Amino acid sequence: MFMRIDHVGIACHDLEEKIAFFERTFELTVVAREVNTEQGVKEAMLHIADGEGGGSYIQLLEPLGPDTPVGKFLAKRGEGVHHVAFGVPDVVQALDKIGGRGVRLLDERPRHGSLGSSIAFLHPKDVGGMLTELVQAAERQAGTTPNARNADT
Amino acid sequence: MFMRIDHVGIACHDLEEKIAFFERTFELTVVAREVNTEQGVKEAMLHIADGEGGGSYIQLLEPLGPDTPVGKFLAKRGEGVHHVAFGVPDVVQALDKIGGRGVRLLDERPRHGSLGSSIAFLHPKDVGGMLTELVQAAERQAGTTPNARNADT
Incomplete structure (x- = not known):
């Protein structure tokens, strides 16, 4: 089900300072920057490796405001690991299986993630205290090669 | 410098329950179990993928007692992500470079890690609040193939 550790998401106060x-x-090396208003963050992906179905990254996250999920996380816990994401071949199938095994899904259906991916989050209390993200990289959907995820960055 | 996300270490109260x-x-699938008295943990490595220089894993960590680092982490933060480890080709060289760039090293010299690896930790306050581990997989030292790390499990 898991093909790779897609990324580790790190919450920070100052994205540019942390990128540097x-x-x-x-x-x-930063391979993508994005502002995701739906999730209330601006973010950067730093490339580590390519793997089956997509790459592995460090994701740096700066909240767009204190009332966003990452803003609240920073106020409560301070800077550090916010979530861990695992690459899956098909996020809808993975949600079906995982939900059927009793894990609460924060997203019943996939939504837009970094680098054109489809993502969904699982409830951290059901996954050992780890906010867990499933990632289906963009290329899988488009039918291109697995490692092309960085090609346009 | 970083070849892969080697593992995400998750602190838990009950190793067997979390493995299941x-x-x-x-x-x-669990590919290794170990008791590391030096670090005060019993642990299991669950295989996710093979990558350059070694594999990627989820590492589950149960403290051997409340006065161990992981025991104190659990008392303070509860279950969740304890550290993130990145694969490097040469942990001594990586420590030299990273220490020279102003990051405090929790280990000045490598010590014994999971699956026969050489590891060293960096100070979390200097790495965005993330307890960061460097891992040089065992095969690199022995001169065997990078992906043989699971061969004996």
């Missing part, structure tokens, strides 16, 4: 830190310290 | 949950819910 991760680039300088770990020699990573 | 992750196997059943996400169709994952």
